[in-house]
Amino acid sequence: MMIRTVLGDIPHTHFGHTQCHEHLFLEKGKSFEINPALCMEDPEKSSAELADYRDAGGSAIVDAQPVRCGRMEEALVTASSKTGVHIIAVTGFHRMLFYEEGSFPCSWTEQQLTDLFECEVTKGMTLKDGRRITARAGMIKAAIETDGVYADSASEMLFGAVAQAAGRSGAPVLIHTELNADILEMIEFFGSAGISPQRLVICHMDRTRYDMGYHREVLSTGANLCYDSVNRLKYLSHEKEIALISAMIVAGYEEQLLLSLDTTNQRLRAYGADMGLDYILKDFITMLREHGVPMSAVENMTVNNAKQALRLK
Numbered sequence: 605m606m607i608r609t610v611l612g613d614i615p616h617t618h619f620g621h622t623q624c625h626e627h628l629f630l631e632k633g634k635s636f637e638i639n640p641a642l643c644m645e646d647p648e649k650s651s652a653e654l655a656d657y658r659d660a661g662g663s664a665i666v667d668a669q670p671v672r673c674g675r676m677e678e679a680l681v682t683a684s685s686k687t688g689v690h691i692i693a694v695t696g697f698h699r700m701l702f703y704e705e706g707s708f709p710c711s712w713t714e715q716q717l718t719d720l721f722e723c724e725v726t727k728g729m730t731l732k733d734g735r736r737i738t739a740r741a742g743m744i745k746a747a748i749e750t751d752g753v754y755a756d757s758a759s760e761m762l763f764g765a766v767a768q769a770a771g772r773s774g775a776p777v778l779i780h781t782e783l784n785a786d787i788l789e790m791i792e793f794f795g796s797a798g799i800s801p802q803r804l805v806i807c808h809m810d811r812t813r814y815d816m817g818y819h820r821e822v823l824s825t826g827a828n829l830c831y832d833s834v835n836r837l838k839y840l841s842h843e844k845e846i847a848l849i850s851a852m853i854v855a856g857y858e859e860q861l862l863l864s865l866d867t868t869n870q871r872l873r874a875y876g877a878d879m880g881l882d883y884i885l886k887d888f889i890t891m892l893r894e895h896g897v898p899m900s901a902v903e904n905m906t907v908n909n910a911k912q913a914l915r916l917k
């Protein structure tokens with residue numbers, strides 16, 4: 605089984621500690637206008653951050669910035685070569701507020717989007733100027749708003765393109781979730797397009813829907829949940845995060861949970877923050893252990909599960 609990184613396909617057995625929703629690079633643009641924390645475009649700083657992560661035991665990250673949305677393809681390739689950390693790049697789409705109005709992706713047809721997303725996984729990623737590089741994306745991203753997959757025709761079209769491209773390319777799907785979005789309906793949508801729940805990595809639900817009963821329902825479908833609000837204390841405390849993780853382990857779902865940080869420049873040491881990409885490795889695992897989470901569950905959430913969730917079909 606292979607995982608598609610920016611430096612090529614790597615056997616899943618070569619992967620160790622993996623964080624499945626990070627932002628190592630983000631070019632200054634619309635995201636920065638909305639929130640100045642959303643810009644990390646210094647190659648030296650981002651590489652230094654990645655080297656610290658490696659030194660703490662980090663093996664791989666998913667950089668969750670999709671095509672034409674501030675993704676820095678060539679910088680990802682360079683940083684990965686320099687540090688030896690595997691990087692999985694993503695294609696697909698983010699929330700509409702991160703794009704200029706009337707432009708990509710809404711101005712494209714479903715067919716054009718499907719072709720682009722598939723091509724980014726199978727042939728190579730497209731730069732801003734339209735050139736294609738040989739480095740490929742390894743996941744396809746979709747963003748679900750509070751109103752769900754069927755919120756409007758654009759949303760349905762975008763989800764359709766992601767599902768078709770995932771089916772054709774065999775890439776797993778990364779999902780950004782907004783507050784209280786209907787995730788079960790979304791899982792059904794993908795199912796009817798031939799994408800099974802096991803192929804989905806659903807992010808942010810620790811902060812967008814803190815409802816343990818609902819998490820159990822989502823996990824019972826077989827989908828993977830990435831808890832990536834670790835140490836984002838304005839959203840939830842360590843106690844609440846750990847209580848959620850512990851409850852899902854007790855419910856029998858430790859093989860479907862992933863841990864990550866969803867970093868911004870406010871959460872990367874190299875950009876002046878008081879924590880770094882190595883926070884889970886250096887601090888959070890200890891906290892989990894102190895709260896009685898068994899080492900075998902930690903191993904699953906940080907190492908083993910990603911190997912399954914990120915592999916190509």
Ligand SMILES: [Zn+2]
Binds near residue numbers: 626627
């Ligand atoms: Zn993110």
